[in-house]
Amino acid sequence: MNSAVARKRMVAELVKRGITDQRVLGAMQEIPRHIFVEEAMSAQAYSDGSLPIGEKQTISQPYIVAKMTQLLALTGREKVLELGTGSGYQAAVLATLADRVCTVERIRPLALKARKALDSLRLLNVNLKIGDGTEGWAEEAPFDAILVTAGAPHLPDCLVQQLAPGGRLVIPVGDRIDQKLLLVTKGMDGSVATEECDGCRFVRLIGRNGWNDEQ
Ligand code: SAM
Structure with missing residues (x-):
């Protein structure tokens, strides 16, 4: 099966599971997920599962x-911060849907591989940094949207501070095994509201405002 057909099936599954945002579905139809996984896994790239990417990450x-x-309800004008670049796939999806993406990864070999994959797609609106994303990216703040793609023990204050008025932040928060997706919205007056969404299971967000390495 060619990859565009495999992606079409993947997107049809997403629709069945309740994804309705046509821009998100369009981006996931467009971005070749197989280039973000090891060649040996490329046959599984369009099944609905997480896959290992090395360094004990997924x-x-x-x-x-x-x-x-x-x-995140992106319209195309936003500046987005992603924490946990991993393979770079989520950053590629965001780069297709927003104006600019800043993404942070703590593991250098993963960051370098992700940069190569993003460059191969000519996604020039992605700024990638190696470091501890639990501190956000103060020099680039404020962000219209923030997406954390590793499980945190709590919502770091500094991320809420780096969110622009009217901004949206999505983060998995919980223990090491199970987390809940939180949607945090900041009103134009600076007020903050938090809503619990789906359950999920992510690798840990490790850093100053996350889990420490030994826990
Ligand atoms: N978004 C990724 C993708 O599209 O492939 C998947 C992310 S993977 C589930 C979680 C990533 O978060 C791992 O690559 C891990 O190294 C990274 N991570 C964990 N703690 C971090 C931190 N404090 N700062 C930046 N990255 C972190």
Whole structure:
């Protein structure tokens, strides 16, 4: 099966599972997920599962990528911060849907591989940094949207501070095994509201405002 057909099937599954944002579905139809996974895994790239990407990390399952992206309600004008670049796939989806993406990865070999994959798609609106994303990216703030793609023990204050008025932040929060997706919205007056969405299971967000490495 060619990859465009495989993506079409993947997108049809996402629709069945309740994804309705046509821009998100369009981006996931467009971005070749197989280039973000090891060649040996490329046959599984369009099934709805997470896959190992090395360094004990994973590329998230397509449904969760779609769900989290849909919660951000992007229109194309936003500056977005992603924490946990991993393979770079989620950053590629965001780059297709927003004006600019800043993404942070703590593991250098993953960041370098992700940069190569993003460059191969000529996604020139992605700025990638190696470092601890739990501190956000103060020099680039404020962000219209923030997406955290690793499980945090709590919502870091600094991320809420780096969210622009009217902005949306999506983050998995919970223990090491199970988390809940939180949607945090900041009103134009600076007020903050938090809503609990789906359950999920992510690798840990490790850093100063996340889990520490030994936990
Ligand atoms: N968004 C990724 C993708 O599309 O492939 C999947 C992310 S993977 C589930 C979680 C990633 O978060 C891992 O690559 C991990 O190294 C990274 N990570 C964990 N803690 C981090 C931190 N404090 N700052 C930046 N990245 C972090």
